[in-house]
Amino acid sequence: MSLLRPYSKVPELITATVLLVENEEEFQSKLADAIVQHEKEFNVNVRLARKLPLPVENKETRPRIDLIVFIISLLSQRSLQSVEGSLAHLHSDCFLGKVCFLVTDARCGSHTQERLVRVRKLAASHQCPVLCAEHRTADGVIAASVRILNILKVSAGMSPIATTALYLSSLTRCSATSDLEED
Amino acid sequence: MDAQARSVLYRIIRRIPNRNIENLLKRWNCLSADQMRALDYTRPKWMIVEHVISFCEESRLGLKHVTNLEMIYRIENPDQGIWNACQLAEAQDDAVCVELTQFKEQFKAHLHGVIRHISIKMKKHEDEAIWIRIAWGDNFSKPNHLKPTYVVHHLHTSYVFISNLMAKHKIFLCQALVIATKHGSIKDGLLSTKSLNAMRDLLLRRYQQVFPNAHSRILQERNTLPSFPCIGKEHRDHEEIRHQMACEAFGHGAMPKLETAVYRLETRYKGNSNYTLSDKEEFFRGVVRFSSSSLLESLRHCVASGMAEGPVTPLLSAITQRGRNYFVITDKGPGVSSQASAQRA
Numbered sequence: 001m002s003l004l005r006p007y008s009k010v011p012e013l014i015t016a017t018v019l020l021v022e023n024e025e026e027f028q029s030k031l032a033d034a035i036v037q038h039e040k041e042f043n044v045n046v047r048l049a050r051k052l053p054l055p056v057e058n059k060e061t062r063p064r065i066d067l068i069v070f071i072i073s074l075l076s077q078r079s080l081q082s083v084e085g086s087l088a089h090l091h092s093d094c095f096l097g098k099v100c101f102l103v104t105d106a107r108c109g110s111h112t113q114e115r116l117v118r119v120r121k122l123a124a125s126h127q128c129p130v131l132c133a134e135h136r137t138a139d140g141v142i143a144a145s146v147r148i149l150n151i152l153k154v155s156a157g158m159s160p161i162a163t164t165a166l167y168l169s170s171l172t173r174c175s176a177t178s179d180l181e182e183d
Numbered sequence: 184m185d186a187q188a189r190s191v192l193y194r195i196i197r198r199i200p201n202r203n204i205e206n207l208l209k210r211w212n213c214l215s216a217d218q219m220r221a222l223d224y225t226r227p228k229w230m231i232v233e234h235v236i237s238f239c240e241e242s243r244l245g246l247k248h249v250t251n252l253e254m255i256y257r258i259e260n261p262d263q264g265i266w267n268a269c270q271l272a273e274a275q276d277d278a279v280c281v282e283l284t285q286f287k288e289q290f291k292a293h294l295h296g297v298i299r300h301i302s303i304k305m306k307k308h309e310d311e312a313i314w315i316r317i318a319w320g321d322n323f324s325k326p327n328h329l330k331p332t333y334v335v336h337h338l339h340t341s342y343v344f345i346s347n348l349m350a351k352h353k354i355f356l357c358q359a360l361v362i363a364t365k366h367g368s369i370k371d372g373l374l375s376t377k378s379l380n381a382m383r384d385l386l387l388r389r390y391q392q393v394f395p396n397a398h399s400r401i402l403q404e405r406n407t408l409p410s411f412p413c414i415g416k417e418h419r420d421h422e423e424i425r426h427q428m429a430c431e432a433f434g435h436g437a438m439p440k441l442e443t444a445v446y447r448l449e450t451r452y453k454g455n456s457n458y459t460l461s462d463k464e465e466f467f468r469g470v471v472r473f474s475s476s477s478l479l480e481s482l483r484h485c486v487a488s489g490m491a492e493g494p495v496t497p498l499l500s501a502i503t504q505r506g507r508n509y510f511v512i513t514d515k516g517p518g519v520s521s522q523a524s525a526q527r528a
Contacts, residue, residue: 025422025488029414036411049417050489058417078490 002053003091006098009064016156017045017063018148022071023082025050027104027135031071034145042158044149052086066156068099069148072119074112075105080119087126097165098155099128101174102144104135123174130174184239188246191328192239195249195256196232204231207259211252214238250328254306254316257333261379264346268374268382268506271341271360273367279339281365283307286338290315290363297355302326312337319352332356335379336364342372342386344379373507381439386506391436393427422489429486432500438479444508446471446498451514466514479503 018035020028025048032046045063054062070086073079083101090099101123106112123130131147134140151172152158155165184192199207201224208214208222218238222231239248257263291303300320307313315334318326332352335344343360357369376382384390416422452467475481482499485491502508 019417024490032414033410036413044413046411046414047417048414050421054417055420058415062415062417076490 002056002089004052004054004065004068004089004094005091006065006093011064011066011156012043014158015043015045015063016066016152016158017047018067018069018152019047019049019065020069020071021049021051021083021086022073023050023079024073024076026073027071027133027141030135030141031145031148034141035149038142038145039149044152051082052089066098067148067152068094069102070099071102071104072115073105074103074115074119075109077111077115080115084122087122095126095128097167097169099126100148100151101128101130102148103130103132106132120174127169127173129169129172184236184245184249187325187328188239188249189236191246191253192236192249193229193232194329195253196235197228199256201225201228201231207252207256208235210255211248213242213244213248213252215242218242246328250302250304250316250318250331253331254304254314257316258306258308258314261335262377265375265377266344266346266379266382267348268372268386269343269345269357269360269369270372271343271364271366271369274341275365275367278365281338281363283313283338286313286363290359293359293362294355297358298322300324300326302328317352317356319349334360335383336360337383337387338364340387341366342383343369344382346379373509376441376443376508378440378442381441384439385441385503390434390438393430393435395431425489426487428495429483432486432495433479433483433503438477438483440476441478441502441508442476443472443474444478444499444502445473445510447509447511449511449513478508 020032022028028048032048035046036044047062047065068090070083071079072083101119103116103119106116120130129151131144133144133147135144151168154163154168157164195207196204204224205219205222208219214235218241221238222234224231226234239245287305290305294301294303294317298320299322302318302320304316305313306316313336315336317332317334318328319330319332320326330347330349332348333346334356336342345356348356361367361369372386374382374386448469448471449466451465473482479502482502486495498510498512501510
């Protein structure tokens with residue numbers, strides 16, 4: 001089983017790469033367009049995938065990945081299960097500030113609350129942040145892309161201030177509150 | 184005009200929005216220009232109906248004309264009521280040379296021969312479809328024009344579409360159809376939907392089909408390239424295979440708007456944990472109903488987007504391949520239930 005490692009490749013000059021993983025492939029292309037259009041300061045490469053592990057044949061052409069975003073639609077159980085399966089294919093170094101979860105559809109449906117709790121527990125156990133996004137409106141997509149770019153900037157080392165991914169993740173990671181743990 | 188003609192007329196007018204009444208009456212072409220001008224379409228419906236009835240009485244129009252109006256209305260608004268498909272089989276050698284007049288004569292002669300009171304009207308629509316309106320009576324009662332059966336048939340195709348047919352009249356209609364189209368038998372097509380057009384498109388294969396072919400890639404024209412060069416897809420091959428698979432099963436482009444698909448289960452429960460159900464000899468009966476405003480597009484999207492994994496099950500692809508939306512799934516042996524039912528279908 002080939003793990004995805006964050007430091008196995010040399011970074012490219014003024015370039016950051018984000019990997020969007022979404023089982024439904026619904027939101028990721030919109031988000032990718034928004035990310036690329038919004039960022040003007042440095043080059044952003046976006047890779048889209050359904051799940052991990054990534055296909056071996058693309059291994060050579062794939063750049064170093066600075067941030068992995070798991071997009072979870074709370075409307076579908078499968079979406080969450082697929083992400084849980086994918087997490088096993090990440091090297092533990094990734095969890096030092098190079099993974100985040102993006103949750104959509106948190107406001108609709110009847111099972112979304114319990115799934116949100118599961119996502120938060122998952123994120124807390126992996127020390128990753130959870131972002132909520134609205135994917136049905138253009139504004140929501142732009143807002144989500146800005147937030148991802150902010151994290152990407154730090155995790156790819158583009159931030160001028162001496163902030164490291166490790167430091168940021170300790171600030172932004174999802175902490176399971178006590179009432180979550182009791183459930 | 185008798186009471187039945189009045190109530191038929193009133194029923195038609197009641198269903199149409201006021202602004203469309205003028206068009207319909209124009210197409211009917213039974214009222215004179217003066218009479219048309221005298222009608223005020225802003226009035227309430229019952230007043231318009233009263234006016235039309237008085238004009239009809241002036242011009243001595245009767246039930247025959249009113250049923251004609253109903254046919255015009257129904258042909259323009261085919262998506263009302265439930266349509267059922269029937270399939271003709273065992274075509275005779277001369278079935279391909281059946282003409283409209285011949286069909287008409289034979290059909291009418293047969294039905295008039297078996298039922299004394301019956302009213303049959305036929306119209307040929309622009310798209311080559313024959314519309315038949317049948318008001319049924321029996322030996323002692325006049326035809327009931329309030330519950331007419333509509334039949335649509337395209338000559339030289341093996342499908343007939345029927346709406347609002349009572350069970351006791353089915354045998355007469357089927358016989359007449361078999362004789363008039365020169366076929367050997369007719370059977371239920373097990374397809375029913377609200378939309379006649381969807382049914383026609385599905386059965387007469389008027390949608391864009393994709394055939395499994397390893398060499399030609401029709402889907403190349405599909406825009407799979409991302410909008411920016413710096414966006415790369417890791418699973419592009421997989422995505423293309425999925426699209427190919429979905430289009431092979433459910434077609435490409437706009438699909439007929441089918442609304443439901445029903446699967447009736449007559450299988451035995453096969454779980455190993457719940458022994459209280461599995462040791463019974465009786466069937467585990469249930470009905471699975473899929474419904475959507477456009478079922479085929481939803482299913483295609485499910486497969487194309489990877490929500491449903493793996494190859495499309497024959498149960499779902501049978502909707503388009505066999506042109507039906509009612510299936511009975513029975514046990515034929517361990518592990519072959521899905522295959523068996525598709526074949527049984």
